[in-house]
Amino acid sequence: MQLNFGICLLYLHYCLCIDFTYYVKEGEEEGTYLGDIAVDMHLYDSNLLTDRSKVTFSQFQRSVTQNSQLFNVTKSGKIYTAQTLDSDTLCSYNQECFKTIKIAIQQAKAFIKILKVRVVIQDINDHQPKFKNEEINIQFSEDASIGVRRSIPNAIDRDVGLQNSQISYHLGNNIDNPFALSTSKSVDGISQLSIFLKEKLDREKQDKYVLEIVAKDGGLPPKESVLIVKVTVTDVNDNTPVFLRKVYNITTKNKASRMMPIITLTATDLDSGDNGKVSYHFSSKTASSTKSHFMLNERTGEIYLQQIFPLRSKLLNELYVRATDKGKPPLSSAVLVLVNIINQQNNYPSIDVNFVSPVSESSATISEDTAVGSFIAYVMVTDNDIGLNGEVTCELHHDKFQLLMLESKEYKVNLKDPVDREVQDHYDITISCEDQGSPSLETKRKFSIQVMDVNDVQPKFTKSTFKFLTYENKKANFPIGFINATDPDLGQGGQLTYSLLTNNKYNFPFQITNYGFISTRKPLDHEIKNIYKFQVFVKDNGKPSFNNTANVFIEVMDENDNAPYFSFPSVNPFSLDVHYYPNKKTNITVLKAFDRDSRTNAFLKYEILRGNDKHLFSVNPYTGVLSFSRPVYQDDVGSYNLEFIVKDSGTPVLSAMTTVSLTLTVSNKTSRIMPAVNKNLNEMVEVDFAIVIVLVAMIVSIAVVVSIATCIIRCNRARNAAQGGAVEVMNPSLNSRSERRQLINQTDSSVVIPKSPSEMRNRNIQLVGLRSQLYSEDVSQNDWKTSTLATKLPSTKQIYVQQVAVAAGGKGVQESTCMVPHKQSDRIATHLGSHHKWSDGQTGLYEEIAAIFRVFIGVKGSNSIRINAM
Template sequence: MGSCGPRRQCWGLVLRVALVQAAWSAGVGQVRYSVPEEAKAGTVVGRLAQDLGLEAGDAEWRRLRLVSQGRGSSVEVSGASGALVVSSRLDREELCGKSAPCALRLEVLVERPLRVFHVELEVTDINDNAPFFPAARKNLSVSENSPPGSRFPLEGASDADVGANAQLSYTLSPSEHFSLDLQRSEEYRESLFLVLTKPLDRETVPVHRLVLTASDGGRPSLTGTMELVISVLDANDNAPQFNQSVYKVQLLENAAEGMLVVRVNATDEDEELNSEVTYTAINTFPPKGLNVFLLNPKTGEIRLTGALDFEDVRSYEIQIEATDKGTPPLSGHCKVVLEVLDVNDNAPEVWVTSLSVPVSEDAPPGTVVALLSVSDRDSGANGRVRCAVWPSSPFGLVSRFAGSYSLVLREALDRERVWEYEVEVRAEDGGSPPLRATRGVRVPVSDVNDNAPSFLQAVYTVLARENNAAGAELARVWARDPDEAGNGRVSYSLWEGGVGGASPSVGRRAASSYVSVDAESGRVWAVQPLDYEEVQVLQFEVRAVDAGDPPLCGNATVQVFVVDENDNAPALLPSSVGGGWGGSSVEAVPGSLWAWASWGAPAGQVVAKIRAVDADSGYNAWLRYEVWEPRGKGPFRVGLYSGEVTTARALEEADGPRQRLVIVVRDHGEPSRSATATLSVSLVEGGESSSSSSGSSSSSSSGVRPSWGAEVGAASASGASATNVWLVVAICAVSSLFLLALVLYGASRWAPRAAVLSGPGPATLVCASEVGSWSYSQRQSRSLCVAEGAGKSDLMVFSPNFPPPPGPAAKETQPEPPALLDTVSGPPFIASRPLLAHVSLVSLVSLVSPGSRAEWAGPAVGGCLSGA
């Protein structure tokens, strides 16, 4: 360091030494290998990772791979060991032709860290090609005056191999006149001459036939032969001579037709006709060059007359003969070598070698749809092709080997969403500029029965008026099946369902007895007219079945609500009993209705109750009662909705012994229907009223059955009332009875309202149908006890037309929550929306048979109506 001088000069020297070492390392960083052609796949060419200085096992971690293979695609790098191995067949003649040595330049990339190495792979030749001559027979003409030593050029054999395997030696069949002379050159091909060793005598031997044999230098040696037919001529002794024995020319493959390629020139020292030369192309290799080049026989110009294709022929050799016009004519020979240079003039080509369509929509991912073949006739970067598929789903490309791809299914298909795909395979080479090619593949999707028919609605609600005509269309259902052909052809059928609100006389009838469904159109039509009093709700299912194999089906529920029409007039109940407050009573005899009332009865006393029912529902069954005669201020009035006939004022003797009332019962339908009842009220003394009441009870129990009428209470309640009156009279006397009546009357006026329903039947379900009408039935009777005066109660109980539930009847007496009755006011059961209530009303009064003892629970006494 001390001899280096200043410190700055020393550091400069060190830096220069480092740069020289780095440059030396870059220069020697190339690795060379050698492999014989036709080596088997898997043959290890060399330990590439080790030769590049990588540690054992680092090749895969550091991602050692080939970057640009070019024509060396027949080798690859083993990921695990990092060795360079043969992956496919190596043919030196196919890779390099006659070039020697055949060296493939490879680029090796190490990604961790990033480094690039150059690897040169030499493919050595083996003797796998025999020599061959351009023709099996060669005709020569030799003048008999040719001096010994005359030389006649012969077309030598060619061998596709190189090196020693292409070193040819020639032998000639034994002859005393001819021998062979082979001249070799390092720059050009060897030249073979037939040498005349002894003068010829045409008159002795006019034709000489010899066999020329070519042998290569391989082990074992391979041979090829050609027959020489030599005709001995007489005449011209100077042959034309070319100024060059070999003409070398390079042409781009896109050279224009008609351009001048080369001009050959030969001279002849003879004179006159013997010096006039004509040019002839006697041999072209390959033979198709005869159609590509045109030789002018007079000028020796060679012009391009056809298209050149580097991918087809990379070089041409043309042997030209110059012949004079002497007798016999003499000739000279030369060779023209034309090398074709490549340009990127070939776009990639894509072929569909196999197509399997249509593809079933249930095909699993990975199904091969088509086999594709991709190639580019250019070489080098111009011939490297990249492929892609568009759209990228649901199909993809899988490379099987070089130039071969499979179009496979990547995702599940759905024919109902996409029934056909137009797939485009795109290929692009590596030229500059790149050339592209596309190939369209049409992939239809076949259907499977994977969709069941589906209705637009799960439940179809239909309103149908009663008394509709048979065959009338009630509804139309439609199910959609997106499948095609038979898989999507839907037929409809009726599933038996329930019949809601049927009367007990009708029973449970099948839905098919009311409606039918058209199998093709889904039209639901009535088989017979519907009767609301028979059926209120008709519910059934419609099944839609496709014609697939196996068939799939879907169901929809159809609810047909029968809308009531006002087709039934009110009907008076055919029952009658007697009884009343203070001895008032009612009696029905054929053709008339009778009731008794006591003089002095206070206002609001219940005299009788008219009972009527309407088979219709809702407003059509909502009844109101009016006094038709007499009009004006009579002593009696009728409850608008209860039908109770009560005293409008205290009865006096001036009212006469009898009052005749005509009561009209109307419904609220449109148009309204009505019925009339005639009530005769006899005014009697209190004792007579009791006797009449007893007689009425006896008459009723002895078998008198009225045709129609009204009632005030049950027969058993009438007998119990009479028995209680007699007990009170016996104990308290007549004066005490009058005082007790006044007390009870006042208590009934100011006591809290209470109403009780009692009857032998079970608890009744009162419900409104979904179309807003109320079910109503007269088939079950109930008892209504009202504690207050008549005319203020407007509670109306409807019994639905459903059959009673099975099991034992409910108990006669159950406690009734008073809040339910207290909230009922105004027109009975008028609602703006469907209502479902379960009402269970039980009488608080025990009913006993006539003559039996009855004990009252309290002092409140009111009119009690009971039905049979």
């Protein structure tokens, strides 16, 4: 039994270490049930507890100095309220309201545990936020800056709950007023309110505002209260006195009276107090002689004529009256009073012109884009005479302006037709007014209108395309030329700015200033690009801006800045073995050089510079053909270091040199293969000649058939179209012969080979602009393929081209043999070249070569050529 009881105590100790929390709303009646501790602890669910009645619960009593008991705890563990709870009096503001009670648990007389139970008293929203006063008054000066603040009191909510005591504020009335509400919280969490100015005030428009500040708590449902804020705008002297008119025109008899004013001036001031009190006095601009005849009441603004005018004095008097308020500082405004004194005599009309945009009393300005019908000037005519002497008619004769009547003796000047400053920049205008007296008196008023410029004209280039020449290799900022554009507008509209239109702005080699001057940004290279085409963009600085474009063409002139170079031989020095067969003159090889320049700067000449002491060799200065200059003998055998130079024709002359190590051997043997070559060539010519005859016959036959068919068709058309007329019939045989003769003439492609250096030089001069090397002796494959007809050639010596060998990668030498008849041949087939695939490199034919020669090109890594010639 004792063991079971011990185990029960341990279980109770484990379970009873957990505290409990119960909730109750404030204002609940006394005896409100909160909860059962024994049930919540599941104390009776344990099988170890055999006697439940021995477990009792009891609350520790408070001291006598504290408030009365708030809760009752029964012995069975049930908790009840002992009185009506009010969180607003029991707890602190803006915090969770709860009370902690300590309950002792006992079994029989044994003490088990002290349990802490928290009872949360839930606050209800039973108080609304309240302001200390329902209405307050604040002031703002009408010149106060935006952001100026005025503090106002905040509201207080007696609820202590976190939500119920949270107060939010907002403006409850019209939000379009110039004020706004600002809220912030201090360290203790209390809100601080202020009204700040978000727009400028104007007391003369509105001097009082009524604001509603609404305070709302966070309860459900929320409660709120309203604070009335009356804002008064205090006056500042910011308004000047204002007259009803700028100019007063009155007429009075030349009769003094201090009892009857001739006019009463009234100026109003929207300010209040002393700022709105106005007094009147004559301005210093009023002439002293005029003021002596008039009297002005400073308080009422009444003007009296206190002294009559002599008959010969002027009848129109100008009085400048200034109205001044009593503010600090005082503000004032002025008005012009024109007083016309009526006399019985006839006087000239007086013309007064007031311009909309005056420059002086007799001139004004208008913009050239002024619309037709626009108001230019106000014209007022004064004639104080009586009867017909005071009746006036006015006229204005002008193409651009017209005079229109407003009322009696008042007119306006309007624009009748558009004006263009670029055509005419000013106009002189005369208004004439004449009265109806006898005799009539006429007055003329002259004034001028100056036309102001508007940016309405597009810039124009002096020409659509600008062409310039410049030189290559010049330093940056080298001048190219001027681009000229004009704009007749004035001011910013006539100031032009130039720029270049190009896709690659940063690498473009040209630049342009704002004045249209083109220069280079970097040196130019004719060999890279010799023609530049681009556009220039010009715009004026007016608003809106107008623009235009022009084409620019710049040609870069060539300078002799590239030296020629040899492409053959491509290495220096170059080895060449030549085997010569006597009694025949032989071309050895062809020197080839190139120059990147153009025209005269690229025209090349070849020379032997050194190594030709025996005068055995010569080089064609224009083609570069190296040949023997005389017969070769046994004593000429040996090695020659020939140094060649090629020069261009530029200024200064540039050149390149190369050295050819030539080894010469001479043989007296005669070729044994000449008969065989001759025989094979004759057979080849005979076969080709037969083919040519067959092809010619077929072409002639086809031409005859086509001609006959054409004639028949034409005859049929003529027979159908003609009515009783004779039809001419073409002769088919003549046509066929004519067409055949024409065909033969067109296919005759004679091969012309220059015979002399002078002829060769003339051909080079004609083609000096080309950069490629000229070879007048070459006959291309295309020339051979143009026709299969036999072509007659001039008599020539038989040429043998024998054993042209090319070594490829050291795998041996391939040889091919071709021959040309030595004696004069009647015909040769022009398609022979295409059949044998001849080329310039294979034949080496530049002039008549009277020998058979063999060329050996060494294997890879060797720079030597061997030529056998006889």
